[in-house]
Amino acid sequence: MTITGITTPEGFAAAAATAGIKQSGKPDMALVVNKGPKYVAAAVFTRNKVVASPVKLTRKAVADHRLKAVVYNSGCANACNGVQGDKDAAKVVDAFTTRLGLAGDDVAMCSTGLIGALLPVDKMIGAADGLIKNLGDNGNRAAEAILTTDTARKQACIRAEGFTVGGMAKGVGMIAPSMATLLGCLTTDADVDAEMAQNALDAAVEQTFNRLDIDGSTSTNDTVILMANGASGTKPDVRDFNKAVLNACEDLCRQLQADAEGVTKRVVIRVIGAATDEQALTAARTIGRDTLTKCALFGSDPNWGRVLAAVGMADAEMDPDEISVFFNEEAVCLHSTGTPDAREVDLTGEDITVKVDLGTGGHGTATVYTTDLSHDYVEINSAYST
Amino acid sequence: MTITGITTPEGFAAAAATAGIKQSGKPDMALVVNKGPKYVAAAVFTRNKVVASPVKLTRKAVADHRLKAVVYNSGCANACNGVQGDKDAAKVVDAFTTRLGLAGDDVAMCSTGLIGALLPVDKMIGAADGLIKNLGDNGNRAAEAILTTDTARKQACIRAEGFTVGGMAKGVGMIAPSMATLLGCLTTDADVDAEMAQNALDAAVEQTFNRLDIDGSTSTNDTVILMANGASGTKPDVRDFNKAVLNACEDLCRQLQADAEGVTKRVVIRVIGAATDEQALTAARTIGRDTLTKCALFGSDPNWGRVLAAVGMADAEMDPDEISVFFNEEAVCLHSTGTPDAREVDLTGEDITVKVDLGTGGHGTATVYTTDLSHDYVEINSAYST
Numbered sequence: 001m002t003i004t005g006i007t008t009p010e011g012f013a014a015a016a017a018t019a020g021i022k023q024s025g026k027p028d029m030a031l032v033v034n035k036g037p038k039y040v041a042a043a044v045f046t047r048n049k050v051v052a053s054p055v056k057l058t059r060k061a062v063a064d065h066r067l068k069a070v071v072y073n074s075g076c077a078n079a080c081n082g083v084q085g086d087k088d089a090a091k092v093v094d095a096f097t098t099r100l101g102l103a104g105d106d107v108a109m110c111s112t113g114l115i116g117a118l119l120p121v122d123k124m125i126g127a128a129d130g131l132i133k134n135l136g137d138n139g140n141r142a143a144e145a146i147l148t149t150d151t152a153r154k155q156a157c158i159r160a161e162g163f164t165v166g167g168m169a170k171g172v173g174m175i176a177p178s179m180a181t182l183l184g185c186l187t188t189d190a191d192v193d194a195e196m197a198q199n200a201l202d203a204a205v206e207q208t209f210n211r212l213d214i215d216g217s218t219s220t221n222d223t224v225i226l227m228a229n230g231a232s233g234t235k236p237d238v239r240d241f242n243k244a245v246l247n248a249c250e251d252l253c254r255q256l257q258a259d260a261e262g263v264t265k266r267v268v269i270r271v272i273g274a275a276t277d278e279q280a281l282t283a284a285r286t287i288g289r290d291t292l293t294k295c296a297l298f299g300s301d302p303n304w305g306r307v308l309a310a311v312g313m314a315d316a317e318m319d320p321d322e323i324s325v326f327f328n329e330e331a332v333c334l335h336s337t338g339t340p341d342a343r344e345v346d347l348t349g350e351d352i353t354v355k356v357d358l359g360t361g362g363h364g365t366a367t368v369y370t371t372d373l374s375h376d377y378v379e380i381n382s383a384y385s386t
Numbered sequence: 387m388t389i390t391g392i393t394t395p396e397g398f399a400a401a402a403a404t405a406g407i408k409q410s411g412k413p414d415m416a417l418v419v420n421k422g423p424k425y426v427a428a429a430v431f432t433r434n435k436v437v438a439s440p441v442k443l444t445r446k447a448v449a450d451h452r453l454k455a456v457v458y459n460s461g462c463a464n465a466c467n468g469v470q471g472d473k474d475a476a477k478v479v480d481a482f483t484t485r486l487g488l489a490g491d492d493v494a495m496c497s498t499g500l501i502g503a504l505l506p507v508d509k510m511i512g513a514a515d516g517l518i519k520n521l522g523d524n525g526n527r528a529a530e531a532i533l534t535t536d537t538a539r540k541q542a543c544i545r546a547e548g549f550t551v552g553g554m555a556k557g558v559g560m561i562a563p564s565m566a567t568l569l570g571c572l573t574t575d576a577d578v579d580a581e582m583a584q585n586a587l588d589a590a591v592e593q594t595f596n597r598l599d600i601d602g603s604t605s606t607n608d609t610v611i612l613m614a615n616g617a618s619g620t621k622p623d624v625r626d627f628n629k630a631v632l633n634a635c636e637d638l639c640r641q642l643q644a645d646a647e648g649v650t651k652r653v654v655i656r657v658i659g660a661a662t663d664e665q666a667l668t669a670a671r672t673i674g675r676d677t678l679t680k681c682a683l684f685g686s687d688p689n690w691g692r693v694l695a696a697v698g699m700a701d702a703e704m705d706p707d708e709i710s711v712f713f714n715e716e717a718v719c720l721h722s723t724g725t726p727d728a729r730e731v732d733l734t735g736e737d738i739t740v741k742v743d744l745g746t747g748g749h750g751t752a753t754v755y756t757t758d759l760s761h762d763y764v765e766i767n768s769a770y771s772t
Binding site: 047048049050051077079080081082084085114115116218219220291292295296298299301303304305306308309311312313314318320321323333335336337338342373374375377378379381382 | 433434435436437463465466467468470471500501502604605606677678681682684685687689690691692694695697698699700704706707709719721722723724728759760761763764765767768
């Protein structure tokens with residue numbers, strides 16, 4: 001059987017099109033349709049206070065935890081366009097709603113691309129009939145059409161006891177800034193209610209997408225949607241369902257991290273010995289966002305002093321005299337003091353783990369996933385909008 | 387009259403030496419002595435929880451608001467060396483205390499350089515006699531000896547009504563990481579008490595050094611010291627004194643910003659229309675630390691969408707539909723919507739101002755000073771310790 005991500009679970013169809021939003025002429029629209037019998041939906045949105053028009057629209061559409069379709073476009077974020085942006089998003093969604101024979105707020109929208117550019121509404125509506133006509137087992141094409149500066153599509157498929165979870169994603173946090181919104185779409189043929197769907201998604205996103213922290217930025221458009229139709233006839237145990245959704249998100253995150261822009265190193269930051277898990281997470285994020293630590297890792301430089309300087313800024317309890325740092329499980333700093341061979345540790349590989357013990361004696365732990373800070377990151381992000 | 391920074395006010399002497407701490411063979415030690423008649427001192431230290439041994443020593447030494455001398459060294463931060471680091475710092479300071487004929491805790495120490503390297507105690511004590519012998523109007527040499535990756539020395543001299551404030555500084559926040567601690571030294575012949583000195587220093591640092599935010603990092607060694615000896619016989623008005631100290635710090639900060647590593651642009655971020663000044667500062671810092679905004683400015687790219695995405699993450703009240711952004715005083719975003727000519731704004735100059743109105747209708751304002759994020763920043767910070 002071919003894995004097609006979001007169209008692998010029963011009762012989902014997708015299509016992709018080139019509407020001409022992207023100047024590159026690459027596919028830039030996708031449509032994902034839930035064919036039922038149920039139309040349960042859950043969503044998680046960006047925490048940014050400035051949100052794009054499609055986020056506003058989708059928040060309303062999914063408020064009743066019911067969706068039948070999602071319209072995706074890349075090449076234009078439709079963010080910061082004021083009332084015009086809201087109207088444009090509504091026009092596109094209305095056109096799809098009508099053509100799909102649906103009514104009300106059963107269609108959501110996700111956009112990604114440059115902030116401040118207006119949505120090419122006519123082009124997008126012009127692509128609607130073709131998209132609807134081509135609906136089918138086209139998860140691969142949809143996953144391709146939502147990409148912006150990504151170099152490869154990201155798809156997942158988790159087979160569980162009697163049901164399946166499929167997924168696609170693009171971007172990675174704000175790694176490729178205004179253009180690299182994180183969009184995620186999960187589909188499942190499990191028979192779950194709205195609460196179970198939302199709980200599973202919340203828990204999975206918190207442990208995966210929200211732990212993938214490339215530059216500390218969050219976009220105006222970040223959206224992850226889960227649709228469940230019950231087509232498998234299986235009502236899964238809550239643990240099994242949570243685990244399948246989590247595994248799908250984990251798989252997508254691994255792919256996002258590997259494809260983050262300008263990346264030469266995949267970095268896992270693990271904090272232990274914190275007073276609470278929450279404080280461990282705060283400390284891990286602080287290290288993961290420290291540009292000096294990230295530059296050192298780009299240079300394969302075991303400069304543990306930067307890790308200590310970074311963690312010392314974190315709003316978390318620690319014993320300043322009892323912090324330990326491990327690079328790739330080798331101790332480079334114990335009792336806040338460098339080990340004799342600390343600077344000999346080999347960090348030339350593509351994967352680096354940084355483990356930090358805050359020395360409180362507590363059992364709080366957390367892991368975040370990040371990358372190095374490379375020349376390519378600067379290059380890609382310094383020459384984009386104009 | 388020649389401006390010599392810290393030795394311009396009456397009653398201060400300085401000397402510099404090459405003790406061999408730096409491999410480069412450049413000057414790496416300085417001694418600053420307050421010849422009295424009074425020995426008032428104030429200090430501000432890093433907020434990092436992980437602090438270097440010289441910071442611990444100086445905190446104790448200045449606790450009584452009295453200092454007669456400060457020993458400076460570059461090339462070694464003496465941070466994260468555990469008990470050994472504390473002992474080493476004490477040994478060096480004891481040697482100077484004895485040779486200067488002083489007693490107790492009248493000598494402070496500031497170190498900057500690589501974290502985790504041990505202080506070459508013997509070399510430093512070996513340089514003590516020469517430093518003491520050469521004490522004189524050598525503010526310039528002292529300002530040179532405290533530099534690490536700085537390309538030019540930073541000195542200030544403010545002539546006020548009947549008294550003078552001199553200053554020197556190096557580094558800029560953590561711009562040149564473990565090596566670029568911010569150290570500042572201010573001297574004045576004004577006759578002020580400890581409270582007036584500390585108040586003036588606190589207020590000035592808050593408005594200057596603490597607003598200079600290159601990468602959000604704070605070092606293990608950051609220290610700014612103010613010494614006042616009353617040699618001018620002038621007891622200044624509190625406003626005049628505060629202003630002179632502030633002006634000296636402003637002058638030093640301008641020099642630090644201009645010399646920050648890898649800098650191609652000096653960026654002023656001004657936030658207005660916030661509910662409170664504190665919230666304005668939070669918002670300004672969030673923008674100033676956003677790597678995507680800083681990459682765009684490096685590319686002279688008027689990508690105002692990144693500014694909106696950045697400010698939207700700030701923990702500050704704002705009206706998401708009423709945010710305005712100005713680049714070099716030209717409106718690029720009004721009512722959270724791009725202006726027609728937004729992308730035509732010329733940002734090719736070396737100085738860029740970014741003004742953001744949070745749209746709350748409040749009167750809170752704040753300014754922070756930062757830089758772009760350039761290839762050189764990555765280069766310098768990816769190849770340092772090894």
